[in-house]
Amino acid sequence: MKDRYDVIVVGAGPAGSTAARFAASGGASVLVLEKDRDVGYPVRCGEAVSHEGVVQFIEPDPRWIAATVSRFRIVSPNGKSIAPRLDGTAYVLERRIFDYELAKLAVREGAEIVTKAYVYDLLRDGEDVVGVWAVVKDEKVEIRSKIVVGADGVESRVGKWGGIDTTTSIHDMESCAQLTLSGIEVEQGILDFYFGEHVAPGGYVWVFPKGKDSANVGIGISVDQAKEKSAVQYLEEFVQKKYPNAGILTRIAGGVPCAKTCDKIVKNNIVLVGDAAHQVNPTSGGGIISGMIGGMIAGQVIGETISKSDIAHLKEYADRWHKRLGWRHEVFYGIKEAISAFSDETLNKICEDGLKLPEEKRTVGGIFRTALWNQPSLLLDVAKVFFS
Numbered sequence: 001m002k003d004r005y006d007v008i009v010v011g012a013g014p015a016g017s018t019a020a021r022f023a024a025s026g027g028a029s030v031l032v033l034e035k036d037r038d039v040g041y042p043v044r045c046g047e048a049v050s051h052e053g054v055v056q057f058i059e060p061d062p063r064w065i066a067a068t069v070s071r072f073r074i075v076s077p078n079g080k081s082i083a084p085r086l087d088g089t090a091y092v093l094e095r096r097i098f099d100y101e102l103a104k105l106a107v108r109e110g111a112e113i114v115t116k117a118y119v120y121d122l123l124r125d126g127e128d129v130v131g132v133w134a135v136v137k138d139e140k141v142e143i144r145s146k147i148v149v150g151a152d153g154v155e156s157r158v159g160k161w162g163g164i165d166t167t168t169s170i171h172d173m174e175s176c177a178q179l180t181l182s183g184i185e186v187e188q189g190i191l192d193f194y195f196g197e198h199v200a201p202g203g204y205v206w207v208f209p210k211g212k213d214s215a216n217v218g219i220g221i222s223v224d225q226a227k228e229k230s231a232v233q234y235l236e237e238f239v240q241k242k243y244p245n246a247g248i249l250t251r252i253a254g255g256v257p258c259a260k261t262c263d264k265i266v267k268n269n270i271v272l273v274g275d276a277a278h279q280v281n282p283t284s285g286g287g288i289i290s291g292m293i294g295g296m297i298a299g300q301v302i303g304e305t306i307s308k309s310d311i312a313h314l315k316e317y318a319d320r321w322h323k324r325l326g327w328r329h330e331v332f333y334g335i336k337e338a339i340s341a342f343s344d345e346t347l348n349k350i351c352e353d354g355l356k357l358p359e360e361k362r363t364v365g366g367i368f369r370t371a372l373w374n375q376p377s378l379l380l381d382v383a384k385v386f387f388s
């Protein structure tokens with residue numbers, strides 16, 4: 001490790017490794033600092049991603065694919081279910097290998113990665129940020145850089161240190177918990193989502209198959225819904241009922257910022273990517289691919305910035321992100337607000353109406369259109385969210 005780089009990336013998650021990869025391929029000298037001993041571990045994720053999303057960055061490889069799925073199913077509060085047609089494939093990953101491979105792609109482009117390297121502050125020269133302070137293998141060190149990338153996940157501190165407001169309201173922060181179960185019967189090739197006031201108020205429970213008799217079974221509910229009863233309690237009740245004899249291989253809990261992208265994702269020479277920048281899809285809570293897209297755009301702009309020697313060019317990252325995904329996340333945020341307010345009766349009715357459609361018309365759009373047609377009052381609920 002040198003004492004000076006063009007760019008220091010804090011965090012070797014999917015967003016950080018991808019930012020490092022593209023910045024390095026653009027000609028910047030890049031150091032990635034990861035606080036954990038291993039890249040990709042511990043895993044705090046349901047691990048579902050679309051094929052379309054993944055192939056933008058890496059060729060699918062059976063070593064990090066635990067299951068391939070081609071359908072998803074929505075289970076409504078009364079237990080009826082509908083599996084809308086899905087054009088495409090999704091994967092349940094082995095993230096500890098997937099994240100590792102993303103880091104290797106960054107190294108292949110010339111980035112250096114150091115693990116057991118905890119960044120605890122920004123290094124300043126007067127008002128200017130000129131690098132980071134870190135504890136690397138138990139030793140305090142200062143490392144200089146022209147640009148610092150905060151890819152330090154949902155609990156990001158780089159942004160706050162750099163004067164960027166990264167707070168998430170408790171309404172938008174999803175409280176998540178997940179158990180990886182084994183010894184259970186789980187249908188292959190399908191992702192299940194359970195809705196309902198008693199199952200996951202304002203959110204959902206997911207069952208994602210991970211091989212023959214295993215699955216990631218998790219829950220996400222808004223933190224303000226979890227005040228009376230925690231996400232963990234809801235999840236344990238669900239598992240007790242549905243999989244009473246399961247073996248529990250892992251237990252995790254964590255937060256997901258289901259919000260719009262932070263107002264600022266660049267300030268002077270500080271750049272935020274991934275969960276740190278709130279680049280999660282607010283409807284699904286999925287942030288792997290969108291964080292990688294944020295990382296890629298940031299990395300490309302950083303490469304250009306270094307070759308032009310013009311820090312002001314970094315602002316381009318915020319514009320390109322907004323054009324590519326940021327504006328869509330604003331729409332998805334509205335959809336999340338509408339769906340999370342649906343009553344059990346509404347969810348049951350949507351499912352029942354959808355089941356009346358001929359199979360070839362059971363797409364997400366088809367089901368939604370039928371729901372609006374049969375329950376025009378839904379239009380008002382949705383409109384309230386978009387126009388308030």
Ligand SMILES: Cc1cc2nc3c(=O)[nH]c(=O)nc-3n(C[C@H](O)[C@H](O)[C@H](O)COP(=O)(O)OP(=O)(O)OC[C@H]3O[C@@H](n4cnc5c(N)ncnc54)[C@H](O)[C@@H]3O)c2cc1C
Binds near residue numbers: 015040
């Ligand atoms: C229970 C749960 C289920 C989820 N399921 C899905 C899903 O199925 N599909 C999906 O797409 N998304 C899912 N997500 C969201 C997804 O996990 C995140 O959006 C994604 O990991 C974000 O990537 P990232 O690189 O921004 O951050 P992270 O993956 O969180 O990586 C941040 C890295 O920064 C490191 N770090 C933090 N602070 C420091 C520091 N000070 N110094 C050095 N290193 C530091 C951390 O150790 C970590 O390695 C889920 C999240 C949760 C909690």
